[in-house]
Amino acid sequence: MAKLKIYTFPDAVLAKKAIPIERVGKDYFKLADNMLETMYDAPGIGLAANQVGILERIIVVDTEYEVTDPEDLKPGDPVPAGEVVNGQIISGKNPLILINPEIVFREGKSSMKEACLSVPDYTAEVQRSEIIKVRYQNIDGLTKTLDAEGLLAVCLQHEMDHLEGTLFIDRLSQLKKEFAKKKLIKARKLEEGS
Numbered sequence: 001m002a003k004l005k006i007y008t009f010p011d012a013v014l015a016k017k018a019i020p021i022e023r024v025g026k027d028y029f030k031l032a033d034n035m036l037e038t039m040y041d042a043p044g045i046g047l048a049a050n051q052v053g054i055l056e057r058i059i060v061v062d063t064e065y066e067v068t069d070p071e072d073l074k075p076g077d078p079v080p081a082g083e084v085v086n087g088q089i090i091s092g093k094n095p096l097i098l099i100n101p102e103i104v105f106r107e108g109k110s111s112m113k114e115a116c117l118s119v120p121d122y123t124a125e126v127q128r129s130e131i132i133k134v135r136y137q138n139i140d141g142l143t144k145t146l147d148a149e150g151l152l153a154v155c156l157q158h159e160m161d162h163l164e165g166t167l168f169i170d171r172l173s174q175l176k177k178e179f180a181k182k183k184l185i186k187a188r189k190l191e192e193g194s
């Protein structure tokens with residue numbers, strides 16, 4: 001496995017639409033593995049191929065794992081079983097890999113504070129569908145459906161937006177969006193200048 005570079009706003013690749021994957025071959029096992037490693041390492045709960053510079057319709061999500069810093073454990077606390085990444089223990093993993101995902105049913109509205117590995121140091125409340133049904137292909141190329149609500153529904157909609165070239169900040173009101181983009185571009189310039 002290998003960690004991939006995460007592209008950040010305003011990189012052009014994040015605003016491009018990803019193309020459907022016609023045949024799910026072996027190459028995608030490796031890509032999915034690398035995307036998962038990159039996501040856990042960040043850490044994040046979802047990653048779309050656009051974010052690692054690949055314009056193909058594949059996303060990975062895991063809204064269930066927990067990160068524990070061993071230094072935060074008190075004497076006598078049980079040590080969670082899991083793997084150690086960057087000195088942190090990652091437990092309760094439930095990775096999902098979705099190829100060519102599409103929403104075939106949606107119901108209700110909910111809003112949640114969102115963040116994105118491609119939009120560092122920025123969070124905002126975004127309104128999305130409350131309940132969704134997603135049709136996708138798994139890593140073996142089989143068509144599956146997944147019913148989601150709560151955090152998983154939000155995460156899936158966020159990642160599927162990436163495949164369309166849409167960031168969560170694009171879903172804010174015009175004023176908030178302009179403000180966010182200016183702030184992010186300024187922060188990025190400062191970072192590159194340092």
Ligand code: ZN
Pocket residue numbers: 115116117118158159162
């Ligand atoms: Zn994102």
